[in-house]
Amino acid sequence: MQTDTTNTSPESIKAAAIVVGVYAGGELTGAAKRLDTATEGVISRLVETGDIKGKANETTTILAPANVATDRIVVIGLGDREAMSRKTAFEAAATAAKSLASRDHGTDASFAMLLDEEWPVDLRESAVAGACVGCVGQDLYQGSKSMFPLANTVWPESWDKTSIQSGLILGDAVNLAKRLVNEPPSAIYPETLAAAAEQAAGEAGFSIETWDEKRLDAERCHSLLAVGRGSAKESRLCIMRHMGGSKEDPTIALVGKGVTFDSGGLSIKPSAGMLTMKCDMAGSAAVIGAMYGIAKLKLPVNVMGVIGAVENMVGRDSYRLGDVLTARNGTTIEVHNTDAEGRLVLADALCVAVDEGADKIVDLATLTGACVVALGEDIVGVMTNNEEWCNDVKKAADTAGEAVWQLPMSPEFGEQIKSKVADIKNVGAGRWGGAITAAKLLERFVDDRPWVHLDIAGPSFLDKPKSWHDAGGTGVMVRSLIELCRPEA
Ligand code: BES
Ligand code: MN
Ligand code: ZN
16 A cells, blocks of 8 residues: 655545544544535534434445545544554554455556654654555456545645554555465475565565474474374474664564464364364464564564464374374373364474573464354453463453454363373363363473463454454454563553
């Protein structure tokens, strides 16, 4: 997306659309007022009739308004002025962009985004990111597209170029993660996921090392390798680095589950539950997106990204129920369900992060259906072994405007993964508390490093679209991870 700022008065801007904001109760922002005056009250009349209420993400399109140069005015509800946050700014701009992207305006079309020229820098950045993300959909393989991303946007003159640039980077980082999730499993499998990470590394300027199966074997990643054994596709693990800090600074590790397709293995999933399992690499996609953003923003921090990429399939060498796997740190795991594969992949990926010098860890995984049962499709589950580090992660998510909720890690759940033949088994005693028993297994592989586990099984993939987002991959937590790695202002 090309961006510019404009000092042209709204009534004279030649554009395919001018987007303006209205707060709850029908309070017009600056550009909305100017256009309202020029059009002799087109907007305020809609407020009087109650057609425009200013509710968050309410969208009203006014075609061919008189006395102004633009083809259309799009009035976006911003909700309560006092409740304005990065989340609401992101969603308002994304709603506008998605609405405008539903038809082809041509590549020369330009869109003036004048939601509220008085917003502070953090809301500006979020609005630009939202505009970037809202107009990109999951129509990757459609002959005639459903969405037409906005090629040129224009922002208020009062908005600094720095916020606009960083907003674009955030948007691109989220869109990268979304696209990787939306790609079909025939296109994204472990090798191509690694190639996508390598491409992002080249573009954004961070380093990357990829381990193939031979190396993974030499590195004792036998838990990860077992999951991939049923697949014709080889497994991979990538280690990415952005060393923007000094040598003494701690290294934050971002570790992602990269199951490029989860059939369940021999504990095979029912057909309906399998359809969306291309999303099972969303944790890895978030790590790649975040690394891209962190490197592009040249953040002065040391960040490592580790992704474990496998395909969980049924094959003549599939791992079996009852198999005992030895993970990289020597822990033995008895397999009770081959569909609880994510934790087996992360076990080794977490060990690699520790061995490669991680001081603090965040992992992201579409790990359990149980987490979706607990928190629904819009909230990320958070589990930790360290409240301080967890508070940092929760604060970053809150600032970025992504919803997370912490689940307890009571020791009883750890008891549930005891095995009669090995150190642990890969499922709990029953279905209940499944998100937590999964986290309890992961905890055994972080060697007491401060660690936060994010279960993104719900929010990583939308079945139905929202006003500000197409259905499909969401790029959830990319903005939060970047925020986490930003030094305090
Ligand atoms: N990838 C799934 C979890 C999932 C479910 C992600 C729904 C996205 C949406 C994971 O590998 C899985 O199958 N988990 C099992 C664990 C069980 C066998 C202990 C589950 O949640 O049912
Ligand atoms: Mn599974
Ligand atoms: Zn899975």
